[in-house]
Amino acid sequence: MDFVNHLSTNNIKPSLQRIKIFEYLYDNREHPTVDTIYSDLVSDIPTLSKTTVYNTLKLFIDNGITSTVTIEDNEVRYDAIMEEHAHFKCDACGNVYDIEIDMSDLKFKKMNAFKVEKTNIYLKGKCNKCLITKN
Amino acid sequence: MDFVNHLSTNNIKPSLQRIKIFEYLYDNREHPTVDTIYSDLVSDIPTLSKTTVYNTLKLFIDNGITSTVTIEDNEVRYDAIMEEHAHFKCDACGNVYDIEIDMSDLKFKKMNAFKVEKTNIYLKGKCNKCLITKN
DNA sequence: GTTCCTGCAAAAGCTTTGCAGAAGA
DNA sequence: TCTTCTGCAAAGCTTTTGCAGGAAC
Numbered sequence: 600m601d602f603v604n605h606l607s608t609n610n611i612k613p614s615l616q617r618i619k620i621f622e623y624l625y626d627n628r629e630h631p632t633v634d635t636i637y638s639d640l641v642s643d644i645p646t647l648s649k650t651t652v653y654n655t656l657k658l659f660i661d662n663g664i665t666s667t668v669t670i671e672d673n674e675v676r677y678d679a680i681m682e683e684h685a686h687f688k689c690d691a692c693g694n695v696y697d698i699e700i701d702m703s704d705l706k707f708k709k710m711n712a713f714k715v716e717k718t719n720i721y722l723k724g725k726c727n728k729c730l731i732t733k734n
Numbered sequence: 735m736d737f738v739n740h741l742s743t744n745n746i747k748p749s750l751q752r753i754k755i756f757e758y759l760y761d762n763r764e765h766p767t768v769d770t771i772y773s774d775l776v777s778d779i780p781t782l783s784k785t786t787v788y789n790t791l792k793l794f795i796d797n798g799i800t801s802t803v804t805i806e807d808n809e810v811r812y813d814a815i816m817e818e819h820a821h822f823k824c825d826a827c828g829n830v831y832d833i834e835i836d837m838s839d840l841k842f843k844k845m846n847a848f849k850v851e852k853t854n855i856y857l858k859g860k861c862n863k864c865l866i867t868k869n
Numbered sequence: 870g871t872t873c874c875t876g877c878a879a880a881a882g883c884t885t886t887g888c889a890g891a892a893g894a
Numbered sequence: 895t896c897t898t899c900t901g902c903a904a905a906g907c908t909t910t911t912g913c914a915g916g917a918a919c
Contacts, residue, residue, distance in 0.1 A: 614892090614899065633883085648901040653884065669804045670854075673909090675883095687848060696848075712862035713822055713831075719805075721854040727847035749874065749917090768908085783876040788909065808884090810908095874917070881910070892899070 600625060609662045619644060620655045621664070624679035630668050630686070630695045632676055670695060670721040685720035691729035698722065735760060744797045754779060755790045756799070759814035765803050765821070765830045767811055805830060805856040820855035826864035833857065 602622050606613040619640055624631070631639070637652045656677055659665035668676040670688045676695065678686075685698040700720060737757050741748040754775055759766070766774070772787045791812055794800035803811040805823045811830065813821075820833040835855060 612893090612898075616900075646901075649883095650885085650901055651899085654900080667807050669807050672802050672804050672810050673883095675807050687850070690851070698848075712865075713833075713857075714860040714865060715822070715857045716825070716859035717857065719856040719858075721856070722848075722850050722852070723854075724851035725849040730847075730849060747873080747918090751875075781876075784908095785876055785910085786874085789875080808908095870919100872917105872919085875915090877912105877914090879910105879912080882908085884905105884907080886905070887903090889902095890900090892897105894895100894897080 605664070609664050611658060611662055611664075616644060616647065616651050617655050617658070620652065621659065621679065624659075624665060624677055628680075628697060630676035630678050632674050636677070668695065668721075670723070683718065685722060687722040687724070687726070689726035689729055690723060691725055694726060696726065740799065744799050746793060746797055746799070751779060751782060751786050752790050752793070755787065756794065756814065759794075759800060759812055763815075763832060765811035765813050767809050771812070803830065803856075805858070818853065820857060822857040822859070822861070824861035824864055825858060826860055829861065831861065 602618050602625070603613040606617055606621060611617060620636060623636055623640060627639075633649065633652050633656065636656075637647065637649050640652075641647045656665060659677075659679075660667065663681065664679065666678050666681060668678050668686055670676070670686050680697065683700065685700045687696045687698050688694070689696070698720075737753050737760070738748045741752055741756060746752060755771060758771055758775060762774075768784065768787050768791065771791075772782065772784050775787075776782050791800060794812075794814075795802065798816065799814065801813050801816060803813050803821055805811070805821050815832065818835065820835045822831045822833050823829070824831070833855075
């Protein structure tokens with residue numbers, strides 16, 4: 600993926616910090632938190648600050664190239680994939696996985712009067728790896 | 735509903751604060767935040783503190799009679815209904831509505847290896863009332 | 870009397886804001 | 895040069911913790 604071009608076409612000037620942060624989000628599909636993003640990138644960009652990470656993520660969200668994942672109450676995670684999909688968090692290992700979903704399967708009762716613009720689906724349980732390890 | 739009995743059967747000693755907080759949650763289905771619960775109850779119990787609201791909600795959650803709703807990143811809401819249902823938040827008026835849902839309609843791909851223990855579905859859009867008002 | 874509950878005050882986190890200097894066009 | 899971006903420091907919020915007094919049994 601051409602990150603510079605992707606940022607530019609979404610009205611975001613491709614500064615080094617912005618490129619690196621988006622690249623990180625795109626490559627790390629475990630839906631990192633602000634803290635994780637900062638910690639992992641600060642070795643690469645020693646002058647990086649958390650403020651910039653916050654600023655940049657807000658910019659990405661405002662321009663529609665990133666979305667937030669709040670599968671847990673006390674942590675906000677970030678996701679560079681904008682196609683509709685569900686998130687699954689394993690209670691045991693803490694990893695968050697993407698789950699493909701066909702939204703057309705979803706049928707809600709009493710919804711005729713509501714205009715749904717966004718659907719977020721969060722699942723919790725045990726992932727394959729942890730189920731095998733435990734048994 | 736007999737709140738005292740409901741708390742007792744769930745191993746929660748029914749103090750005044752606990753009864754009032756659960757009653758409030760049960761009667762106010764707009765899924766209040768800690769702040770709303772505190773503000774609305776402090777006139778009834780003048781000595782009430784937010785610490786107690788936090789303590790009590792944590793106790794309710796630990797004992798399975800309340801769950802959290804994090805439809806928005808920056809606010810945790812609370813819900814006294816434990817049956818599975820979806821939540822719909824109206825962007826316009828900010829209200830959160832309960833939506834009945836038949837979970838058996840949900841089909842996920844690639845889920846054969848995962849053990850799903852909890853499903854949270856959050857919808858956003860415009861509610862009936864706001865759609866009518868706007869047009 | 871012993872145990873549990875409440876709530877004040879302080880601490881701890883996370884996120885936002887203000888602003889000055891740096892970088893880029 | 896002018897505009898935009900970055901990042902330090904401080905402020906603002908929400909939530910948690912420590913602890914002492916109080917209530918219940």
